[in-house]
Amino acid sequence: MKKVLKRVMSALLCATMLAGAMSLCACEKKADAETLVWYMPADANQPGKDAVVEEINKITQEKIGVNIDLRFIDESSYNQRLEMMLASGEEMDLCFIGYLYTLQNAIRKEALTDITEYVKNLEVYDTIDEDIWKSCTYEGKLYAVPNIQIMSMGTAAVFRKDMVDKYGLDLDSVNSYNDLIPFFEKIRDNEPDLIPERAGACFAGEFDKTRTYDVFYDLVRYNPENDKVEVSAEMPGGYNRAVLCHEFYQKGFVRKDAATVTDDTADLNAGRYVQTNDASKPGDAEERTRMTGHEYVSKEVVPGIMSYNTATATMLGVPLQSKNPEKAVEFINLLHTDKDLYNLVVFGVEGVNYKKISDERVERIENSGYDMKAKGWKFGNQFNQYLTPELPDGIWEKTKEINDNAERSEILGFFLDDSMITTEISQCTKVRQEYSKRISAGVEDPAEYYDEYLDKLKKAGVYTIRDEVQRQIDEFKKNNN
């Protein structure tokens, strides 16, 4: 009898364990097919988000019959998290593709769905420039829809206005970093709480025109002046920038711990940096003002051109695991064309997260639990965005004009097929990653390590990449002329 009981017990135990395991599986598959999961890089801590999503769903249910589940990932970890989610096939229908996780990268791993046939029938297709569509096309197929915003980005130096006024900096006379040295010295000596210049971040660098050239994997650039593909690190700007960073470090213009700080967004948002570089566009300083609460002014130091990189810098893609790509694309279309929906995502709910002042102007309600920090360019059509008090009238018309008249890269529409050089790219990317922070932090003298850097790049096969890109560009130009 005892024996039987024991057997029954153990069988029961097994059964419960199995059931437990099965119910776990069931949980993961429970999600409604009519809900689209949308991942965006933004401040993940937004208690008011659920209320906003509810309002979004009212619109989307009425217009395309789906629910949206909007999820935020902090920008600093977006790249890595997205990579893992794409690889593991986690439930996701829409994701931000662009400067954080490039289109090239996504296509190389075959992580996105071909959405050509869905996009072509929709309104959004006609609102976007032909050249831009060409830039996002790979083997005749579209994998992501670019956002509409400034498409020709140069570099702007952005300054805190109170400091500029206090120490009498004439912005018109600023043409290189050397012009800024006396100003920085005054700030270093008189403003102990502030840091003159941001280092160790993506936009830190010199006023260097080569930064606007088409760049591939941050390793090689296409130089339109001589028609040659060159290794970025070997261009004069590469070494000069390292020297400048080191000089700034020695002079105390950048933070001393730049080499070890992994995320300085908090300092950036607190306005601790007197000068930073940013993408130049109408409203660039105002955007920084909005982010930090300190007034900023800007000066364009490198004029922009429309390149492959700017054309594909911000877009929305449909990952392969999406069960409903058609609806996902319809939602992208809605973001581009429905002004109410777009502004809802940017600003939140009217009366709760923002107040309307006039037809086109709104004012935010501070600490309302939902804030995209003026990052309306991360999705949809920014020209539909309401104006906040700091943005000037007619800013979108001006932006549109810049886009239409922008100098265009000669190789717009070129898409690199990198299947022959994937190993080299991986190797060189690792070398670049090892040194990029050392360069921008400026702690070490580049005379000591820069040759070693170039040498490692060469060993990792950077010339193979250069030659392959050159070959494909030559072919592209032959076919297009």
Place this chain on the structure above:
Amino acid sequence: MKEVIKQRKVSTKSKGTLGNRKWQLYGMMAIPLLFVIVFSYIPMFGIIIGFKDYKYSRGILGSEWVGLKNFEFMVKSNDFWNITRNTILLNLLFIVVGVISAVVVALIFYELKSRIATKVYQTIFITPHFLSWVVVAYMVYALLSPEYGTINKILGAFGISQINWYSEPKWWPLILTITNTWKIVGMDSVIYYAALMGIDSTLYEAAEVDGAGKLKIVKNIILPCLVPLIAILTILKIGNIFRADFGLFYQVTRDSGALYSVTDVIDTYLYRTLTVTGDMSLSTSVGFLQSIVGMVLVLITNYITRKINPDNALF
């Protein structure tokens, strides 16, 4: 060891009663076995990613076979010898320093005759074991931070020029060894302490009667008694010699590129391969290579130990 097991087998057979209850023993073993199969053996299937050009759209089985191309990347890359050297040398340093300090600390505990004092000191020594590496990394950062670090402040107060610790590789073998030892010594010493408690106290009494001093007792009685334990623990650690402590090497060094020449180990390299290039196939092949070398090291160590003293060998 083997003889003991044999004896047990014989005795179970002779008793006969336990033989009928064998299935219960197997049943008990089934749960950990299931655990090992589910979490260690089934995932091993993923190794094939290392031999493929993994594309998300085609899945693991559908992706193209590329043979040893991914392994070539690892061996061809400039870093391979660097990281292998760092991993093995630093781990050897940790093992040697770790064993010595753990035995010394255990001896000190053993000599403490007050129970309360022993407990207090043990608690103090073990606490670091429960701290996560992230926390430890910030503690180290508080000491070494270039601008506000305690050590630099002290150096400055004495008029010595400050050191930018996170850019100077030469200090890091030392810093890492100290940090690692500080964290593990408490836990390891407990094991040795327990072994010390197990030594027959009549041995000491006899030695004392014969006029042996403390050092002689340590040398002639305590150490010989500890050697088997030291050997087993060391073999286990050497088995993991190719598996560096990721938290230590990634968090404590704050992933500072300037330090890679001495602090980049296989685990951090693997992590960066995955996060920087996002290439699953490459990362898998790096991980697989790590496991193979780790296994070879265990076999070699065990072989050597068996040659010297068969009783101390693991298998």
